[in-house]
Every structure is written in structure tokens, then in C-alpha cells.
Amino acid sequence: MTYNKKYSLKAAADMPGVAFSAIKAVSLYEAQEHDLSILINSENKLVVDTIYGAYEFVELEVGTLVTIHSDSENSIFVLKDALVQNLDHFAPGSTGTIKWSDQQEYGQLPPNFQFTTIEFIERISERFIRLRLSVPDLSEYTDQSIHFRLVLPKHNVGEVKWPTVRENGSVGWPTGNGELHKPVYTARSVNLENGTLDLDIFLHNGGQVTEWAKSLNEGQQVAIIGPGGGGVPDTDKIQIFVDETAYPAAARILETLNDNTIGSLTLLTEKGFVGDYDFSVPCGVSVSWIERKDQHIFSELTLNTIENLKDAFFWFAGEKDDAMKVRKRAIEMNIAKEKRYIGSYWSRG
Numbered sequence: 001m002t003y004n005k006k007y008s009l010k011a012a013a014d015m016p017g018v019a020f021s022a023i024k025a026v027s028l029y030e031a032q033e034h035d036l037s038i039l040i041n042s043e044n045k046l047v048v049d050t051i052y053g054a055y056e057f058v059e060l061e062v063g064t065l066v067t068i069h070s071d072s073e074n075s076i077f078v079l080k081d082a083l084v085q086n087l088d089h090f091a092p093g094s095t096g097t098i099k100w101s102d103q104q105e106y107g108q109l110p111p112n113f114q115f116t117t118i119e120f121i122e123r124i125s126e127r128f129i130r131l132r133l134s135v136p137d138l139s140e141y142t143d144q145s146i147h148f149r150l151v152l153p154k155h156n157v158g159e160v161k162w163p164t165v166r167e168n169g170s171v172g173w174p175t176g177n178g179e180l181h182k183p184v185y186t187a188r189s190v191n192l193e194n195g196t197l198d199l200d201i202f203l204h205n206g207g208q209v210t211e212w213a214k215s216l217n218e219g220q221q222v223a224i225i226g227p228g229g230g231g232v233p234d235t236d237k238i239q240i241f242v243d244e245t246a247y248p249a250a251a252r253i254l255e256t257l258n259d260n261t262i263g264s265l266t267l268l269t270e271k272g273f274v275g276d277y278d279f280s281v282p283c284g285v286s287v288s289w290i291e292r293k294d295q296h297i298f299s300e301l302t303l304n305t306i307e308n309l310k311d312a313f314f315w316f317a318g319e320k321d322d323a324m325k326v327r328k329r330a331i332e333m334n335i336a337k338e339k340r341y342i343g344s345y346w347s348r349g
Contacts, residue, residue, distance in 0.1 A: 007053055007069035011076050011102040013169075015066060017094045018087065020044065020059035023066070026090045027055065035327070035337050051144070051230065052078050074112045074140055076102070077169070078228055081110075084170035098168040106167045112140070113151070113163060113225045118218050119196060125276040127204070127244065129213055130188070133197045133222060141190045141197065141227050146252055148226025152181040152212055162223065183209055184345070186249040187227065200248040200277075230341055232256045237312035238263040238285070241302045241326075244270075245345040246317035247277045253315065255280045263312055266290065268298045303329050309339075317343040 015023070024046050031038055031048050040047035044059035053070025068079045084095045120132035135141075141148070153160040154177070161174040174180060188198040203210045232253050238261060242250045250265060262284035269276075274289045281287060290298040299322065306314060306329050314335060316326050323344040330340050 008071050009073065009076055010067055010069045011080065011100045011169075012065065012067040013098050013100045014060070014063060015094070015098060016060075016063035017097060018064050018091065020057065020064045022091055022094075023057050023064050023087070026086055027057065030086060035340070035342065037337060050079065052076075052228065055079065055083065072140065077111050077165075080169040081171050084166075084168050088170075095168045095170070100169045106165045108165050110163055110165055110171050110225060112227075113223065116197070116222050116224055118216060118220045118222060121216055121218060124200065124278075127202060127270075127273055127276055128247075129201045129203060131199050131201065131213075131216070131222075133199070133224070134195055135197050135224070136195070138190055138192055138195060138197060141187050142231070143256055144231035145227035145229070146187050146231050146249065147184055147229035148187060148224050149182045149184050150209065151223035151225055152183075152209070154179065154181070155212075163225070181208055182225070184229065186246075186252055188248045188252055202244045202247070204244075230343065233313045233315065233341065235313040236261045238315060239305050239309065239312050240265045240315045241268075241298070241305070241318070242266075242316070243268040243318040243345075244277075246343070247279075249317060249343075250315070251277070251279050254282065254285060257282060259283070261285060264288070266298065266301060268292060268295060268318065299325075302326055306330050306333055306335060309333070309335060312339075314340040314342075316341070317345050320344040320347040 027046060027048050030036065037049040039049050039054065046057045048055045052075035053068060056067040056069065058065045066083065068076050070076045070079065080100065084098065087095045114136055116133040116135045118131055119134050122130045124130050157178060161178045163171045163173050166172040185199045188200050190197050201209055201213050203213065236258055238257065240250050240263070247267070254265065259282050261282040265279065265281060265285055265287045267289045269289050269291060271291045271293065279287060302316060303326070306326070314330065316323065323342050327342045330342060
């Protein structure tokens, strides 16, 4: 029996060196960490649904058969990469023999990797700068996939080594002195007609991207990989809690929702910077700021909102430890996965 959800594409591979019990344990752990849906969980079969498509794992006499289902070649590649990276972490040496049924030529740039050009740079406030990138292919950058990664080499590294596709279908990233910085950003807006993407960068002391942004010039090349990681929820009732790192994502969501949407936007901010980022919100959405010195109030309000959520969509993004606490409370309150998004945008560690 195979997975019968109607996806148009698939890629399969035998994994003789990976026991079904091991891949099941890893996949269930990842599903819990990233709020993924378990569609089938039986003695010899597991199906996990994601925003990119579905993983189907079937126990074999020796090892495991994995089939990836999706509607996009890029999404299949993203799921392959995530699977192999997780196996490399939890079961080192287990992925060397993986051969996919649709195997691409290895040694090439990943299919979701692109070189872009900076068209425009604007300082939109004291703490935020906007870049407009000219991007060769924006077909995957929809309202359902609003995040991507900048791919930045170290300063004065010399000849840059870019990522390539490995034989097992995953991304091979340079290591050592050639290691690349890969921060996640939101596509603040996408213009398919002009082939441009805008992103807003939060400027803060000690940030790698902040230092990089200081020396940017129009016409400069910038590498990106993506998209991925969440989209605009389908709702007309929403409660949003974010710190500065997620302001652009919250703004993208709120200006995309219907004008009759109701709810609230609660922003964590530094003292003196209240209102330094523009939000275009529906008339029924209230906006409030809480200073960082009063973060305990922000945290309490976030958790209280979860407990009294009713039928609104809950959207949270911020520091990793804070996100874990919020996710734990959401699970305790049985908030359905399709009614929440809880993202880790940075880490204090």
C-alpha cells in the first residue's frame, strides 16, 4: 500500500542501512519539533505531511523505503535535503548509499539556489534597511512560501565556494574557512512582473548581516536559496506576537489578509523605537507595542492569548527559547496545528 494523496511528483529511494524503527523515531521527533502532521503511523508505515509535501516511510525486510510526494521539483529537493541532513545528524554514515529515482546530476548548484542583483537600497527607519533584489526565477515565491535564506560568504575569504548537490540528493555546504552564513529572511514583497523581491533587514549591534549590510552597493550580487518555511494563513481572525526580527513577516501577512480581518498585532520593541516600522493593517486589527524591559508582560500576554484563543489563528515568531515555551503551551491547550504558527527566528545562545 502506498500513500494516495494527490501529489503530482514523487521520488523514491531504498535505504538498506537505515532501520525503519530509527527513521520513525527521528521523523516523529522532527514532527513534534516543527509542528508537522502525522497522517499514518502504523507498525510498518509512517507518513508525515509538511508544507512542501509528504514523506512516506515503509519498512522493508532490510532497511526502509522512502518516497517523497510533492507538486514541485524544488520542494522534493528541499525534502530530500532535510531528510539526509537529519539522518547524517542522528545516524552518521547511513546516507552514503542513498540513490533517488529522480537523481539529479551531483556537483551542480542546488535547484533552489539563485544569484540575484541588488537593484535598490533604502534606509526605511533607524533600525531597518530595505533591499530590492532582481531575481531570475520567482515562480516558487508565493504567499504560501514567504521565507528564504541569504547565502553570505565570510569577509575577505578569497575565492568563494558555493553549495552543490551531493550524490545522496542533499546540499553539500562548504566548511571551515569557506563556511557560508545562511540567515533566514522574509520576502517582504514580490513583484513577478518586474522580477524583484524586497527584504527588510533589522539592524542591531553584533549582527553579522548588520555588518554586511553596511557595505552594500546597488548592482552587487547576492546569493539566495529557497523559498520555504510557512506562508500567509487562511483566516479572517488573527492574533500576532513578534519581536523586531519578525516585523517584516507580520507586515507581509497583515497586508495580504482580507480587509475584514479582525484581531491584534503585539510588538516587542526597544525603548525609543516604538513605531519605527510601518504596518498596513486591516481596520479590525489593533496594534500595540511592549518595551523589551517589560518582556515579562509580553510573555504573559502571549500565553494568556493562547489559553483564550477561541477561533482565531495564532502567529508567533521570536527567540528560540521563547518559541519553545509558546509551542509547549499551545500543545497543552490543544491548539490545532492548522490554527497556529510558532517560529524560532533567532537564538540567544
